[in-house]
Amino acid sequence: MRKLFALLALVAVVFTACDKGEETPTTKSSIVPKTTVVEFARIGGEQIVEFSIKHPQGGNITAEENCEWLDAAVEYNTELRITASANTGDAREAKVTLKYAYAKDVVITVKQKAGNTGAYDVEFVANRFEGIYFGTE
Numbered sequence: 001m002r003k004l005f006a007l008l009a010l011v012a013v014v015f016t017a018c019d020k021g022e023e024t025p026t027t028k029s030s031i032v033p034k035t036t037v038v039e040f041a042r043i044g045g046e047q048i049v050e051f052s053i054k055h056p057q058g059g060n061i062t063a064e065e066n067c068e069w070l071d072a073a074v075e076y077n078t079e080l081r082i083t084a085s086a087n088t089g090d091a092r093e094a095k096v097t098l099k100y101a102y103a104k105d106v107v108i109t110v111k112q113k114a115g116n117t118g119a120y121d122v123e124f125v126a127n128r129f130e131g132i133y134f135g136t137e
Helices: 002-016
Strands: 030-033 037-040 045-054 062-065 070-075 079-084 092-099 106-112
Touching (some): 030 106, 037 045, 062 070, 070 092, 079 092, 079 106
Parallel strands (some): 037 106
Antiparallel strands (some): 030 045, 070 079, 092 106
8 A cells, every 4th residue: 555655656746747847939930021122212211111020929120221321210010111311322222131039130122223313403203294285086
């Protein structure tokens, strides 16, 4: 009888000692942008790149740009706001890197058209054309 109680106590110790602890996620996170290339006209401006996180694990996403004419900021962990200043020189290109502690970095390529495209210093864009039209029947 004493052996039976000792055996039961041993079994109870073995099963309580097998604590798995905190489980680690088996699926890696990833950043999924809607686009990886953004293009600006020579006058610059602002554009938003939407993205999502597959298998989020907490924490924030940050953005790093590699030039002075570009500013990038992450908003709400779902949008990348990119602002480019006006270009007065040749066409240029830069990279914005999205970083997340639990995923591989994602690079967004930003391109801007040349600012020295002609002899004119003012560019006029007509939204509509009004006038009298003469046609043939």
